[in-house]
Amino acid sequence: MDLSIIIVNYNVRHFAELTIESALEACKDLDAEIILVDNNSTDGSLPWLSEQFPSVRVIANQENTGFAVANNQGIREASGRYILLLNPDTVVAEDTFKKCLAYLDTHPDTGGLGVRMLDGSGRFLPESKRKFPGPSVAFFKAFGLSALFPKSRIFGQYHLGYLDEHATHEVDVLAGAFMLLRKEALVKTGLLDETFFMYGEDIDLSYRIRLAGYKNVYFHEAPIIHFKGESTKKGSLNYVQMFYNAMKIFARKHFSGQNRGLFIFLINLAIYFRAGITLLAGFTRRFTPVLTDLAIIFVSLFAVKEYWEYYVRYIDGGTYPDSYLYINIPVYASIWILSMYLSGSYDRDSNPLRILRGIFWGTIVTAAVYGFLPEHLRFSRGMIVAGAATSAALLVGSRYVWQLFRFGHFRFGESRSHRILLIGHEQEARRAFSQLESYGISQRLTGFCGEGSDQNGLARMGSMQELTVLLDQLKPGELIYCLRDTGYKDMISFMDANAGRYFFMMLPKAGPTILGSHSKNNSGYQYDLRFNITTPYNRRLKRLSDILIACFVLLTFPVQLLLINHPAGAFRNAIAVCSGRKTWVGYGPGKDPAFRIPSLQDGVLHPSLSEGTVNERMIALQNSLYAREYTLADDLRILIRNYRQLGR
Numbered sequence: 112m113d114l115s116i117i118i119v120n121y122n123v124r125h126f127a128e129l130t131i132e133s134a135l136e137a138c139k140d141l142d143a144e145i146i147l148v149d150n151n152s153t154d155g156s157l158p159w160l161s162e163q164f165p166s167v168r169v170i171a172n173q174e175n176t177g178f179a180v181a182n183n184q185g186i187r188e189a190s191g192r193y194i195l196l197l198n199p200d201t202v203v204a205e206d207t208f209k210k211c212l213a214y215l216d217t218h219p220d221t222g223g224l225g226v227r228m229l230d231g232s233g234r235f236l237p238e239s240k241r242k243f244p245g246p247s248v249a250f251f252k253a254f255g256l257s258a259l260f261p262k263s264r265i266f267g268q269y270h271l272g273y274l275d276e277h278a279t280h281e282v283d284v285l286a287g288a289f290m291l292l293r294k295e296a297l298v299k300t301g302l303l304d305e306t307f308f309m310y311g312e313d314i315d316l317s318y319r320i321r322l323a324g325y326k327n328v329y330f331h332e333a334p335i336i337h338f339k340g341e342s343t344k345k346g347s348l349n350y351v352q353m354f355y356n357a358m359k360i361f362a363r364k365h366f367s368g369q370n371r372g373l374f375i376f377l378i379n380l381a382i383y384f385r386a387g388i389t390l391l392a393g394f395t396r397r398f399t400p401v402l403t404d405l406a407i408i409f410v411s412l413f414a415v416k417e418y419w420e421y422y423v424r425y426i427d428g429g430t431y432p433d434s435y436l437y438i439n440i441p442v443y444a445s446i447w448i449l450s451m452y453l454s455g456s457y458d459r460d461s462n463p464l465r466i467l468r469g470i471f472w473g474t475i476v477t478a479a480v481y482g483f484l485p486e487h488l489r490f491s492r493g494m495i496v497a498g499a500a501t502s503a504a505l506l507v508g509s510r511y512v513w514q515l516f517r518f519g520h521f522r523f524g525e526s527r528s529h530r531i532l533l534i535g536h537e538q539e540a541r542r543a544f545s546q547l548e549s550y551g552i553s554q555r556l557t558g559f560c561g562e563g564s565d566q567n568g569l570a571r572m573g574s575m576q577e578l579t580v581l582l583d584q585l586k587p588g589e590l591i592y593c594l595r596d597t598g599y600k601d602m603i604s605f606m607d608a609n610a611g612r613y614f615f616m617m618l619p620k621a622g623p624t625i626l627g628s629h630s631k632n633n634s635g636y637q638y639d640l641r642f643n644i645t646t647p648y649n650r651r652l653k654r655l656s657d658i659l660i661a662c663f664v665l666l667t668f669p670v671q672l673l674l675i676n677h678p679a680g681a682f683r684n685a686i687a688v689c690s691g692r693k694t695w696v697g698y699g700p701g702k703d704p705a706f707r708i709p710s711l712q713d714g715v716l717h718p719s720l721s722e723g724t725v726n727e728r729m730i731a732l733q734n735s736l737y738a739r740e741y742t743l744a745d746d747l748r749i750l751i752r753n754y755r756q757l758g759r
Contacts, residue, residue, distance in 0.1 A: 535593025537563025
């Protein structure tokens, strides 16, 4: 057999489906096999993929054994003279395997081969070619010098940034996402080291291939897509710890004496350094908008105070006391910031109306608080109203200025055009269109580019040969490739040539789910039904109402003894809700794989109680409808109807 392809899957069903689809297409005219090792996925991967691809051999693990162990299971079952370790979040072209095998057949001294990898936006992934992480290389990587000087022969060694990505090179390390290995080299080196759970096993095996006398080669002529981030988000503390701990295992295994001690010291230092950077970056990302708004509000209130002082209150001379500056302004600003937060002003999909709503309700609360302040801190309600108006104008204005500065337009909240263009012929375009309708975003569709005609709201914009011209005219922000019509190679080539210009999505040949991932630092994702309960605004409202109702139950507990069937249970539930372990309204006990819903804390009550539903599938359907169409009114309705059952 020419080729054995090992794919290890863990909870990435839809992406694995796309990977297998493209791999099967690339295996045509080759004597090849695909072995899928499932690491006890809980997303329905195993039955789904087994049904979709009956020719694929499946190894079903009863636990998550890790990347190295699972790949070794597949390798032991493999029959090919070449073995490919392929990530389940990759897309290969129709000629990828043929090109790679042809290179290996003509270069018998090559033990392992990696390819030029692109992320989901078409940008080159620098980890496609790497150097062994010796002490100096690890130091430059850990402390950011390799990122600052990627092309430097001194600082940029980790990703070999000084080597042309469009040329084939001998390298030290092959990426585990696409690691094509000569079987005879594996026989000499041994399999993956199972000490590594995730990360580092590719570096270790690459090192042993070199020790066995073979070359590792970065092969640029067969680019693939690697969506990235499906297992661990880059930049998270968990990633930092797992990655650098893997480096320590590598050092203990292959280094000796002073080099080992120095390397491990640098790695430990790097863990704390990168963890600190990660925490600082997270803090900055989260609180910079809030601190900026606080400064704007403070300046607004100070300006209003100055105006009121000289033109309204103290025309003949005099000033407000310092207490206004040090007490009133911080109190007013804090109330407005909190109100803006609760209204969703800091959510990713925020808009000016949320800022204005936050300022409006914050002003009402501020006016109410004003009435409770001591006489010497009550200066003027007019200043509060004027400060609110000035702050609102400056806050909204600053958002628009930032939008123009960063993205070049005033469409608030948009990083680029939201227009969608389908690339495919009419039949497949209709299949994609029906998916967009189910996602509730079909109104963003401009039309399709391919063979067919205008019918039933689906406009044909032109042929595929006219794509470049159409893109200049229509200026879409997102392209959806119908892979049954376009093929993988053409799509990868276009993404490569237009890296970062568009959001790229893909409709697999058979799968129903549109897939994509726009950044190497973000998890791959699929479009899905919109669940109202997942929006930050609704999450906050739900949590706030939970706490208020729990406090009401606790404060009025003597009265609840007469109203609730099991008062002691209600008391315990109120404590659990306050601590975040429960919510007053959650999901019912119905489970059905057809209804995928976001996670939620255990609920005291659930929607099916109001309906008296006992059928498990109907309960699952009601859970799905509750999550998808959630409003706070739903919780209040369920609470009122089932108030006596709060002690369940």
